[in-house]
Amino acid sequence: MTGATRGLGRAAVDHILAGSPDVHLVLLARGTAGAELAGDLSLRGHTVTSIPTDLLSLDSVRAAADEVARRIDDGELPPLRGLVSNAGLLFTNDVTESPDGFEATFAVNVLANHVLIRRLQGRFEDGSRIVITVSDAHFGDFRHNMGMMPGPSWQDPALLARISAFPKPDTVAAGGTAYATSKLAAIYLIHEYARRLPGGVDVVGYNPGFVPGTGLNRDAGAAVQFVMRTIMPLTARTPLASTQEEAGRRLADVALGHTPAPSGSYVDRTREARSSAESYDPEREQRLWTAVEKLTSPFVTV
Numbered sequence: 001m002t003g004a005t006r007g008l009g010r011a012a013v014d015h016i017l018a019g020s021p022d023v024h025l026v027l028l029a030r031g032t033a034g035a036e037l038a039g040d041l042s043l044r045g046h047t048v049t050s051i052p053t054d055l056l057s058l059d060s061v062r063a064a065a066d067e068v069a070r071r072i073d074d075g076e077l078p079p080l081r082g083l084v085s086n087a088g089l090l091f092t093n094d095v096t097e098s099p100d101g102f103e104a105t106f107a108v109n110v111l112a113n114h115v116l117i118r119r120l121q122g123r124f125e126d127g128s129r130i131v132i133t134v135s136d137a138h139f140g141d142f143r144h145n146m147g148m149m150p151g152p153s154w155q156d157p158a159l160l161a162r163i164s165a166f167p168k169p170d171t172v173a174a175g176g177t178a179y180a181t182s183k184l185a186a187i188y189l190i191h192e193y194a195r196r197l198p199g200g201v202d203v204v205g206y207n208p209g210f211v212p213g214t215g216l217n218r219d220a221g222a223a224v225q226f227v228m229r230t231i232m233p234l235t236a237r238t239p240l241a242s243t244q245e246e247a248g249r250r251l252a253d254v255a256l257g258h259t260p261a262p263s264g265s266y267v268d269r270t271r272e273a274r275s276s277a278e279s280y281d282p283e284r285e286q287r288l289w290t291a292v293e294k295l296t297s298p299f300v301t302v
Contacts, residue, residue, distance in 0.1 A: 001025060002055060002116075003087030003133070005033040008211055011248025012086065012255070013037070017046050019256050024078050028053035028064050028116075049077065055087055055112040056098045058299040065119035072123055079125045084255050085113045086133045094174035095163045102295070103163045105175070109182035110189065111161070114292050117193065117203075118300045126200035130193070131255045134205040136268070137176075138184040139276045145180075146210070152181040154284065157291035160185065187266065187275050188285040189292065194264030196289075202263035206254045208247035209269050242269065 001016075003009040004027050016023065024047045027034040034050035041048040049071075053064035071077040089108045098107035113132055124130075136144040140151015150173055159165045160181060166174040186205065193203040242250075247269075253259045254267050261267050266275040293300070 001084040001086065002028045002053070002112075003085075005029050005037050007213070008208055008244045008247035008251060009084075009086040010037075011245045012084070012251040013041070013248075015249045015252030016084075016255060017041065019252060019258070021046070023047070024049065026051060026068060026077065028055075030054045055108045056104060058098075058100050058102075058107070058111060058115050058296065061112045061115045062119060062299040065116050069120060069123055080120060080123045081125050081128050082255060083116065083120065083124075083128075083130045084133075084251070085116065085131065086251065087112075088133060088135075090179045091175045092172045094166050094169040094178045097163050102161050103165065103178060105178045105182050106161050106185070109179070110185045111292065111296055113186065114189065115296050115299045117197075118296070121197060121201070124198070124201045128201045129255065129257055130197075130201065130203040131206050131251070132186055132190060132203070133251065134186050134190075134207050134266070134275075135180070135183040136207050136209060137180040138187060138279060140180060140278075148210075149176040149180055151177075152184040152278070153177050154181060154184065154278070157185070157288045158295075161291070161295055184276075184279055185288060187279045188281070188288045190266075191264050191280075191282075192285050192289045197263075202261075204254060204261045204263065205266045205275070206251055207266065207268050207275075208242060208251065210241040211244055211247045212241055213244060 004013050017025065027038055027048065027050045029050065030053060034052065038048040038050035051064050051067050054060040072080060087108065089105055091105055094103060096104040098104045102111060117130060137149050138152055153166060155165065163169065166177045168174055190203055190205045197203060250269055254261065259267055259270065261272045265272050
């Protein structure tokens with residue numbers, strides 16, 4: 001599981017462990033956060049392993065996936081029954097570059113997930129479920145994002161993977177566009193994974209809705225951080241938003257299979273739903289798959 005040490009991911013961890021107490025949970029997290037959480041949960045009687053992973057670095061993602069595979073093969077971990085890709089980033093610009101030279105939002109929200117899935121696809125047991133946290137920001141309308149974020153702006157995937165893909169790239173608007181577009185890309189790839197992964201391995205997109213107070217903006221500037229920490233959480237008291245606890249419980253329900261959803265589907269909070277009309281485009285999906293395969297080839301090819 002990625003994105004497990006804070007926000008809705010942290011809440012989801014507790015619900016996953018409560019709903020499936022025999023699970024061996026593997027945390028992929030940067031720094032010491034994963035190890036600290038694994039130690040705390042182990043003291044409570046759960047079986048939790050932490051593997052250091054920096055999702056901004058595809059080399060780190062590859063190494064983490066390979067470590068998971070090695071431990072499975074050596075019997076240190078049980079067979080792989082699922083993957084929860086919950087981590088995501090939103091930057092206040094479109095000029096932040098990953099160590100591999102990719103635009104950082106696209107690197108974390110799209111490419112890192114692809115490397116994990118492709119490196120591990122041969123280890124998933126029959127009946128496995130992959131869950132990727134997406135966002136209703138990909139709709140790009142007021143109904144779904146309350147005017148807080150620009151909609152996606154699709155273009156050649158090779159351009160989306162690089163900085164300055166959008167006008168005025170050093171602005172917050174460009175960062176929001178990059179985020180919404182990356183989430184649209186994630187849904188396109190979910191459709192492709194559903195077609196390409198081995199039978200018995202399902203993949204589902206989960207939209208938590210607007211969840212104030214998460215760590216999504218942890219790399220944003222001080223002003224944005226202040227707004228997200230102090231003002232946005234107040235909207236959680238309205239029907240427009242979900243609390244981190246609610247969103248985490250729903251993510252756990254999707255991951256554990258308690259929420260019915262066929263492979264390739266989009267779960268909106270508690271139920272399967274239709275994603276945006278723009279998100280159903282087989283030609284874009286195929287082109288994106290081809291581009292992402294090429295971009296990540298050095299990290300996916302064995």
